[in-house]
Amino acid sequence: QKEVEQNSGPLSVPEGAIASLNCTYSDRGSQSFFWYRQYSGKSPELIMSIYSNGDKEDGRFTAQLNKASQYVSLLIRDSQPSDSATYLCAVVHYNQGGKLIFGQGTELSVKP
């Protein structure tokens, strides 16, 4: 099992729809979770962090965490073409001294 796993996509959604991006992780001791957005040819940009079970909302973005199921997701409401990018899930692995482990990323395409 990969340490952090994401569907590679591409995930295609129409403009205005909700995009749902999912991530699972293997380390039950993980406490910190992050979502990065990476536009083609650019560096990753931190967009959300979440540390507690439940939902965390920031504008059109909602991060959801379920530690029992070892699952973290990112919802993008009212998706815009400018949201088209690769979304990287990252998990701090407690049993690796706090290293940040990245998933392979999910490519999102929002069609006008």
Next chain:
Amino acid sequence: SQTIHQWPATLVQPVGSPLSLECTVEGTSNPNLYWYRQAAGRGLQLLFYSVGIGQISSEVPQNLSASRPQDRQFILSSKKLLLSDSGFYLCAWSVQFGRVSSYNSPLHFGNGTRLTVT
């Protein structure tokens, strides 16, 4: 506020030539520093990380080396580039892990260097 500078933005080098990429961080002290590589269409591969001056940990055996001559300076080097060294190189910093608060610290990336070895 903290900023991270990475240069150059793009680089084309012939096989067998040397490499030096530099990264500096401003606005923070004693950060953890990282070098990642991202091959085309692939995920992020951690190459090196550093928790302090002169302290370098290598994650994968390769043709590259890293140095940290100053607290906020991180350098990636190679004596002889290979074709397989082509990729997008990213420098990043975080609050130093090893302290409890650091487990909540994300990475912050520079703008990256796109290296093409020909």
